[in-house]
Amino acid sequence: MIKGSVDPNVLLTNARAEFMRSFTEAMQRTVPRCIEDCFIKADDTYSSLEQGRLLDARTVLVERGAYLVEQLTNGMEHLLARSFQTTYSTYRPSANFNTDNLTLIDPTAFEGGLRLEEITSRFRSEAEDQLRDLNIRIALIFEQEVTNERENPFRPYLFSRCISSTIERLEINPVLFDILLDRISDNFLSFVPSIYASVNNYLAQNGIAAQLQLKIRKSPTASGHSVQPHTDQEVDETSDVADETFGGASTPRMPAMPQPQVRRGSQFEQFFSSAMNRASNLITGKRSEATPSDASYDGVVGQAEVGHSGSHEAVSTGPFSWLKNGEAVSDAIRGFFGGSQSVNQSRGGASSEQAGEFSSSASVAAGGIAGVTQSSTHSTSDFSHTGSSLDRGSLSSSIPSFQKTYTPSGEEMFDGRGGLRNLILEQRGALNNLASSIDEKMTIDIVAMLFEFILRDTQVPAEIRAQLGRLQFLVLKLALKDNTLLTQKGHPARLLVNRIGSISLGLKQVDPSGIKITKEICRIVEIILQDESENPDIFSKMLDEFDAFIAQELRASDSQTESAIEGAEQIRNRTLRFAHTSAQLHEALLGLTIDPYLQNFFETVWVYALELADREDPKLAHRLRLLVPDLLWSIIPKSNEEERTQLLALLPIILRTLKEGMASINCNPALQEGLMNWLVDAHTKSMRLNHSGTIHKQVSLSAIHQHFNNFFADPDLQNFDALKKPDDSDVNKFLDNAIKELDIKVQLLDQVYVKELPKESSEEIPAVKDAGIDQVMEQLKTGVLVEINLGGEPSQGKLNWIDPALTNVILTLDGQEQPSMLSVRMFRRMIAHGRVKFLETEPLFERAVQSLLKSADVTEAPKLA
Incomplete structure (x- = not known):
């Protein structure tokens, strides 16, 4: 139900108006871009034939641009009207295209459908997060328990269909049709997220949150009835080409994949489900009433913790068997991480902000553990019940078999409903049966929960999260052998995951298409998975290769x-x-x-x-x-x-x-x-x-x-210690003279800020450190995004190059034609004075750890009150 008194019809009417306003504005800006784009591409091409076609397309846009915008607006109004009639309705217009009617006379019908599907997919990927939130909000307005993109009246298919149909009505040469479709789609692409954002903002202001409530569904089993938490969304991202609204072709839908039947209701599942909901609400400032899963969790844990006469005997035999008698879940998890992660640390500072960003998105799948297992497209298999020859208690030696058997490809990591599969949770029963100690069982659960947060961290693109998710069994194997992977930030596997996460945050700035970096990450993951040495040094080697790759990509990004x-x-x-x-x-x-x-x-x-x-x-x-x-x-x-x-x-x-x-x-x-x-x-x-x-x-x-x-002897140019003496005036003087002599086309930011920041000695410059690690220097990597206050206005920048001697950095700032140079010493001063900040305030793995601790703390809080 919708909270508040706003009429759903009014909401939808106003949302539709907001959508149309944003769409019209976007198209008014898209057409001039296309005109310029056609001219640039015509100038770049070596084919006189292609050049002529591009110039002809440009002429069409120049002469009929206003008419084109008007027709696009009218076409979208028509599409929206039809789309609203079929939203969450069993009625669907009949498609007038099927593969049986294909002949050699018109081979373009099928290709046109595929092309529209490809364009729709690009629009969907560009606005992945905003579209997911809007799917949820539409489902809430219609009081639905699951989401389906096909039921969203504003779905991306409308954009591609509107553009295609409008160009068709221009009655131009088919070759020009293809060019205009490509140019308009490409130049419109960047506006799609903002259109969905405007609709989301309107609905959010009127109390429609992008979070479905957890529902309890009862289904009969052989022994009676079991309670199954039903999770948030079942996103159907199948092409909308079958939903033709005014002419054209359609393609048949693929049948849904069968979902496995998984047991529900364990204390572990309910703990994580409740924890994620509570943590998300706390971080976002929402104090909602307890959901059914919250109540279930409190009851289960209460029963587990308090036995006869207040005893705690039941804990040792349940799913929380790794808990000590009388120990709270939150205390056990904090203890697992060495006790260094206090409640205050896990709740404060930038880490809380980062955790909130993806804990709120994680609440979209509020079923937690249950939701992940339910969304799997592969059934679980318990080794103890399938006749496996693996011995119980031989967990470490059995992990390689799990890795080979149950690690899917990147595409198969997706569960078919917009989520990513938690492989450890899918095989948790089999893994626990092989565990021979409390420590092993706890390690299984901790690694599973950490990956649950990593897989839901929307700061990282889904394709890259899918690749990281393929490392689950390998990380579990390493953690079982050496728990420093989970407790120490400097572990090679942890550093590689964090580095990939950091690059992913600014992926579009580093690699606009995302293809090269994603391909390199896939290559690295494959090498790691195929390595059988069980030596964590493979992560260090791959980290070095990844750093070298990123450095080369950034270096060659442009001539300046x-x-x-x-x-x-x-x-x-x-x-x-x-x-x-x-x-x-x-x-x-x-x-x-x-x-x-x-x-x-x-x-x-x-x-x-x-x-x-x-x-x-x-x-x-x-x-x-x-x-x-x-x-x-x-x-x-x-x-x-x-x-x-x-x-x-x-x-x-x-x-x-x-x-x-x-x-x-x-x-x-x-x-x-x-x-x-x-x-x-x-x-x-x-x-x-x-x-x-x-x-x-x-x-x-x-x-x-x-x-x-x-x-x-020749100077050792690999020894940079000689440059790390800030009081060496001769060296600093030589550096200044060298910069002037070479006359590099670069903005020297030290000269800008040296007069603005107070003078201080090197000892007075605070270094943000944690457990002996200088966090500023740890985050100072190529490809990392920063926000820098230049002339009183914050501006985003990308670190393109960092001197191996750690003396200077080269960065590119939004709105600045020339790259900028900044000394590392000045960079640290600016961080200390709040003039520079990293956009990623905490690495991916650390965000997962902090979110896990926060979830545990928040979940325990009501019982302690």
């Missing part, structure tokens, strides 16, 4: 970004070389008594010449490095004639090398003259006989060369 990344890499390499050379020189000079003037020259002037030579001329670089020990030896007082003779032979080489090095960096002439005057005096003193010696008096040229052995 690629150019900016190449420039940033040059800057990094030059700065790193300078930092290492400076450190090598400083280390070599330690312990030597050197005139301050000469030491200052080496560390502030000569090091620049060394960096340039290292980069451009290795032979010159070696001579410039040799100059340092030669020059130091040359000014040491000479005690005998042999040393003076050696110095006289070396001086021309020293002077020539000095001039060559200073000329390469365009050294100030005054500085060069001052150095030469200083050297004349120093060499004059060193040549005097009977000079009062210094501590360097007895040092030979070969000995001082040996002292500088490490200085002659």
Whole structure:
């Protein structure tokens, strides 16, 4: 029933008006886009024939654009009128097309139907979440217990049929028909979510929530009657081509897949069903009355916890057999995760917000565990009842058999009603029969519940969730061997799941079509499933490959970004070389008594010449490095004639090398003259006989060369420690000069924000850490989306490149033509001051853990009150 006093007829009438308003506005914007699109595609094509067709199509749009919008509007009004007449009605118009009538005379009839189905599918996929919510709201208005897209009067089929029929009425060449159908459909696609969003918003404002109530259905069994919770929706996403409303062809529907008969009513199922409902209501701020499943849960747990005279004996024999006597479910689950996830943590901060986003969507399938098992298209099979040779208690050794037998393809992961199958829950009975300890049973249930949240996390596209869902048995196998997978964030399997989830959040920004990344994820999942080593290192290897793939895709996303990344890499390499050379020189000079003037020259002037030579001329670089020990030896007082003779032979080489090095960096002439005057005096003193010696008096040229052995080695450009000293002014100065010299076409955000943020030392910059993990750096990955406050206005950005040295990032911001560069140090400062935030505030696996804890806590709360 609809809460409130709004008449359903009024609701539907106003919703229809809102739909038509949004549709008309979308088409008014679509036609100009199509005109421009036809011109661009005509300009890009190498075929003169195709170019002519595109230009002809453009002419039709230019000349008849207003008429086309008017006809599209009228056509949609006609379609809506017919659609409302058949909503949740047994009457359906007869189709005037069937495969028996196909002849060679008109082969396009069947192809046209398939084409409409393909376009409808694209519209459906583009607005998956909004359409699902609208299906539910329509079902609520008509007081239905299940949803069916075919019964939604605003279903995507209306869009494709309206566009096709309107173009047909233009009576144009069939070739132009195909072009216009493609161009209008493609350019209209992005408006579909907003059209459904406007209708959803109107219905939501009038009290129609996108959540069906859990119903209790009784069905007879061999032994009597069992109570079966019936879940939210049975989404029929079969093509609407059969529902022709004004002419055209139809295709027959596929028969529904048979659903398995599964036992209901266990404490575990009712706990999870109730937990998800309660958590969703709490997060979204709704305090609804208890559903039948809530009451059932309270009663069952109450009976399990309190036996005769308040005892707790019944717990050990029921489905919650892993509970200790008197222990609450929520306490047991928190204890399983090491007790580190407190109630406050699981209820607070950004994690609660993230959990709410998909707990609310999870409540769409409010049956929880029961709903998942009911929606399976494959019947469960208990090994203990099928004559399997597997021994009871050999759970770990049996998991590979489950994985091979019951892991479906990506397409088969869908249950046929819009949901994804929880494979562990389907085989929970068989798995529990093989479990030999309480820990194993609890691990089965915990992994099953975590995947239930992952499979319902709508921040991740359904296709990718399906691929992650195929890893269920493998994750269970690893968790049984080593529970750090569930308790430690750094486990390789967990990191891979989180990385895939993070990329999925910004999938359209990284890969607009989604095809390449989805294909790569499928490849990775297949490799992991086929690996029989049972070594978690396979996840680390696949994570590295996935990171490399994402980095390459982002790098090549456009020429400006690629150019900016190449420039940033040059800057990094030059700065790193300078930092290492400076450190090598400083280390070599330690312990030597050197005139301050000469030491200052080496560390502030000569090091620049060394960096340039290292980069451009290795032979010159070696001579410039040799100059340092030669020059130091040359000014040491000479005690005998042999040393003076050696110095006289070396001086021309020293002077020539000095001039060559200073000329390469365009050294100030005054500085060069001052150095030469200083050297004349120093060499004059060193040549005097009977000079009062210094501590360097007895040092030979070969000995001082040996002292500088490490200085002659090539810099280690894979060691980035030299760049992590924020107080090194020389390195920072070199970095700034390198950026100016290379003149990269990039916006330098450090210069924008350095004046806006307060000055602070490195120790004052807070690092968000958890259990020794720097969460900022953990989330700082390529492809991740951020919101950045630029000029007082928040703007979304995508991290296209992150320097392996963790010094700079390249990101692209919405509305900005040029990519932007930001130092990691400034990025951390901006995070600390609220000027930057990650759009994914918590990774996928952590969201699942927090939602599980929240659900357990909220479910226990009424009993504790």
